[in-house]
Amino acid sequence: MNIYWENKKWMTLSLLNDRVKQSMSRPFSSFQDLKRTCLYDFHVKNGGRMVPFAGWEMPVQYKTGISASHLHVRSEVGLFDVSHMLQTKITGKDSIPYIESLIELYHFLQMMQGGILDDLIVSKTTDGYLYVVSNAGCADKDFKNMQTKLEECKRKGMDVNLEVICNGLLALQGPAMSKVLQEGVDFDLSNLPFMTNKMTSVFGIPDCRVTRCGYTGEDGVEISVAANRAEELVNILLNSKAANVQPIGLGARDSLRLEAGLCLYGNDIDETTSPVEAMLTWTIGKRRRQTADFPGAKRILEEIKNKPARKRVGFLSTGPPARDGTPVYDETGEKLLGKLTSGIPSPSLKQNVAMGYIQSPYAKAGTKVKFEVRKKMVDAQVSKMPFVPNNYYMPK
Amino acid sequence: MTTGMASHLVRRALVQTVRLNHPTKILQLAPHIGLKSLRCICISTKLHAKRYFTEKHEWVDVKNGEGVVGITDYAQEKLGEVVYAQLSEVGTEIQQNDEIGVIESVKAASEVYSPVSGEVIQINQEVCDEPKLINESPYEKGWLVKLKLTNMEELEVLMDKDAYENHVKTLE
Numbered sequence: 231m232n233i234y235w236e237n238k239k240w241m242t243l244s245l246l247n248d249r250v251k252q253s254m255s256r257p258f259s260s261f262q263d264l265k266r267t268c269l270y271d272f273h274v275k276n277g278g279r280m281v282p283f284a285g286w287e288m289p290v291q292y293k294t295g296i297s298a299s300h301l302h303v304r305s306e307v308g309l310f311d312v313s314h315m316l317q318t319k320i321t322g323k324d325s326i327p328y329i330e331s332l333i334e335l336y337h338f339l340q341m342m343q344g345g346i347l348d349d350l351i352v353s354k355t356t357d358g359y360l361y362v363v364s365n366a367g368c369a370d371k372d373f374k375n376m377q378t379k380l381e382e383c384k385r386k387g388m389d390v391n392l393e394v395i396c397n398g399l400l401a402l403q404g405p406a407m408s409k410v411l412q413e414g415v416d417f418d419l420s421n422l423p424f425m426t427n428k429m430t431s432v433f434g435i436p437d438c439r440v441t442r443c444g445y446t447g448e449d450g451v452e453i454s455v456a457a458n459r460a461e462e463l464v465n466i467l468l469n470s471k472a473a474n475v476q477p478i479g480l481g482a483r484d485s486l487r488l489e490a491g492l493c494l495y496g497n498d499i500d501e502t503t504s505p506v507e508a509m510l511t512w513t514i515g516k517r518r519r520q521t522a523d524f525p526g527a528k529r530i531l532e533e534i535k536n537k538p539a540r541k542r543v544g545f546l547s548t549g550p551p552a553r554d555g556t557p558v559y560d561e562t563g564e565k566l567l568g569k570l571t572s573g574i575p576s577p578s579l580k581q582n583v584a585m586g587y588i589q590s591p592y593a594k595a596g597t598k599v600k601f602e603v604r605k606k607m608v609d610a611q612v613s614k615m616p617f618v619p620n621n622y623y624m625p626k
Numbered sequence: 627m628t629t630g631m632a633s634h635l636v637r638r639a640l641v642q643t644v645r646l647n648h649p650t651k652i653l654q655l656a657p658h659i660g661l662k663s664l665r666c667i668c669i670s671t672k673l674h675a676k677r678y679f680t681e682k683h684e685w686v687d688v689k690n691g692e693g694v695v696g697i698t699d700y701a702q703e704k705l706g707e708v709v710y711a712q713l714s715e716v717g718t719e720i721q722q723n724d725e726i727g728v729i730e731s732v733k734a735a736s737e738v739y740s741p742v743s744g745e746v747i748q749i750n751q752e753v754c755d756e757p758k759l760i761n762e763s764p765y766e767k768g769w770l771v772k773l774k775l776t777n778m779e780e781l782e783v784l785m786d787k788d789a790y791e792n793h794v795k796t797l798e
Contacts, residue, residue: 295707296732481706481733550712551730574732575709604712604728 267313268398268457272464276477284367286314289479296481297577303446303486304578304618307404308478309467312445315399316369317454318376320360322390324383329360332379349495353427353441361427361439363399363452365495398460403450403486405621406473411451413472415440422451424622433466435459442623445483447490447616449623485574489583491544491615497554498542498571498585506530507538507587540568541593544617545584545601547610551575552584552601559600560592563607567592567599576617583617584610678741678781679790685765686741686773688781693742695726696769697760700794706731708757713749713771720744720773722780727770729760742780744773 264287273280278289289311291299302308320329329352350364350372364372373394380392402411408419414433422428427441432453444450455463468475484494493499499508511534519531545558556570573584584601592599597612675689683701686693702708710730720726726740749771753759760768785793 290733291706297707297709300732485732549710550728551710551735553735575730577732 265314267311268460269311269313269464272461273311273477278477278479281480283480284314284365286366288314289477291479291481292477294476296479296485299476299478299482300485300577302474302476303404303448303478303482305405306476307402307406307410307473308476308482309464310401310403310478310483311398311464312401312452313398313457313460314366316362316364316366316372317395317397317399318362318364318373319393319395320362320390321358321393322388324388324390325360326354328379328383328388328390329362331383332376336375349493349499351441351443353425355427355429355439357429361395361441361454363441367496395454396457397454398457398463400453400455400460400464400467401444401446401450402453402467402475403444403446403478404448406475407448407450408623409472410467410470410475411440413470414466420623420625422623424449424624432463435463438463445490445492446486447492447618447620447622448486449621484572485577488572488574488585489576489578489616489618490620491585491617493542493585494572503542503587504530504533504538506533507540508542537590539590540587541590542571542585543588543593543595544613544615545570545573545586545599545610546579546613546617547582547584547601547608549582549608550603550606551582552603552608552610554586556584556586557602558586558588558610559602559607561598561600563600563602570601578618582610583613585615588612677787678784679787679793680739680741680784681793682739684738684741685790686784688742688775688778691775691778692747693744693773693775694769695738695740695742695771695773697729697738697764698790698794699764700797702761702764702768705729705736705761706733708760711753711757711760711770713754714746716746716749718746720746722777729757738770740771740773741784742773742775743777744775746771747774748772 263285264282265285266287270287273289277293279291280287281290283290294302299308322328350362350368353361353363355361376392380390383390411432412419415430417428417430422440422442424442427439429437429439432438432440432455435455437456439454441452441454442450443452453463464477468477487494493508493510499510505511505513514530519534545552552570552573554571554573556573557566558568558570559565560567568586568588570584570586572586573582575581576583588599593612595612595614599610599612600607601610602608675687675694677685677687679685679698683698684695685698686695708729708731711727713727714720714725720740720743722741722743723739725737726746727738729736729738750769753768753770762768
């Protein structure tokens with residue numbers, strides 16, 4: 231049998247032995263080219279099964295299986311190493327016009343190519359700079375774009391600077407997160423709503439940036455911490471008396487984000503998908519829609535008005551799990567309507583969940599469709615997302 | 627007749643009984659024989675089936691021209707929790723190295739290839755209903771399909787237990 235993980239366009243989660251790995255001509259298929267995060271030793275010591283992921287050697291799971299880890303995050307709290315994501319800091323009084331022009335550049339490239347370049351999170355800090363976290367798979371591309379734009383802005387006389395933050399990044403996710411973290415910070419976590427951040431010391435470790443966000447659908451934070459103190463912080467969190475904090479690998483991270491209806495760049499969105507058909511229109515701010523001052527405005531606004539030809543939706547099915555690439559047909563099984571971009575047997579729901587693109591007239595929740603799995607037709611239906619309710623901390 | 631010979635004869639008789647009846651009965655019939663002897667008896671019945679392994683972590687127990695196929699402990703451990711198993715239908719003609727089923731964990735679907743050619747004569751329905759049997763008991767309850775072998779010569783290219791164990795060591 232072949233023992234492998236799903237192969238994504240830009241990532242390979244491979245469990246194959248070295249010999250087989252070398253015979254595969256995929257990017258990142260050889261361990262020797264892979265980068266390691268500041269927590270690599272921790273993962274190995276704690277039984278993390280290391281696999282290549284987006285150019286990094288990362289733990290896909292620990293001794294606890296993926297399902298058990300997944301359910302632990304839903305019911306309690308788990309800790310992820312996400313240090314492979316690119317963290318940057320944009321300083322100077324013109325940092326906001328800079329990032330807007332960068333996003334404009336992304337929208338422009340989007341319009342040139344018709345797709346989404348990357349997902350990244352820009353946080354405004356109270357310390358006079360912007361904090362940007364972007365996808366590991368796009369880190370090189372992002373950084374290049376950021377630098378190019380920076381040179382351009384500097385030539386115009388703008389006051390802006392860009393630096394990479396070489397910190398570790400931990401994600402503490404799950405309903406018991408605040409119980410665990412509250413003991414280590416000197417402010418009230420109920421004053422830190424979803425998508426806000428604060429520079430603070432955490433369990434005595436200074437200069438940590440805590441951002442209330444995540445990729446699991448649960449309440450959670452990401453903590454940016456000095457690389458040489460990351461393992462210390464991990465151990466403090468795992469030994470918390472407030473709740474049972476477990477280390478969680480990439481496998482459960484993927485199943486958690488899919489249940490939460492969140493996209494994986496490279497799978498569910500990429501340079502060939504527009505933000506409108508990806509149902510990510512909310513990412514284009516109201517002001518920017520009204521002023522329409524970004525190069526791709528015309529096309530995006532037209533798609534918003536006239537509805538895109540296809541839409542990203544969720545699906546539920548029973549029987550064989552449907553993975554990415556699975557063709558989606560209408561109820562009769564004759565008309566091809568689209569295909570899946572992600573799919574797993576859901577550990578929470580005990581049925582299969584998937585997302586993918588479908589022709590817009592069939593995108594209504596409840597529409598019966600068929601998946602073609604290994605040449606057999608399987609019953610499925612279009613579903614609302616998230617599959618499991620989000621649990622973000624958003625005080626009224 | 628010495629007592630030693632007598633107990634030998636009793637044991638032989640019990641071996642026959644075990645082959646015909648249920649093995650747990652033997653302890654009720656002759657508790658003095660104990661578990662150690664029972665284990666010997668189990669091995670003697672096993673000797674009739676020889677187990678072969680493939681490089682890709684399937685095994686086949688061959689007995690009377692029929693082969694029971696499954697995946698190895700190493701494979702189940704690497705796969706993680708199996709959540710779905712799909713097996714070839716009874717009556718399917720399979721060539722050696724053809725796909726004989728698909729086993730799915732949360733993260734991936736992995737094909738299982740047949741170690742031998744033959745016709746599928748039985749599938750393990752219990753594994754379809756409860757796929758985690760593959761993790762819990764890969765060599766016993768987690769077997770997958772039974773084949774009527776069509777080419778016994780194919781067994782020659784397969785590995786025995788020792789060769790397979792050495793093969794696994796090279797992968798770690």
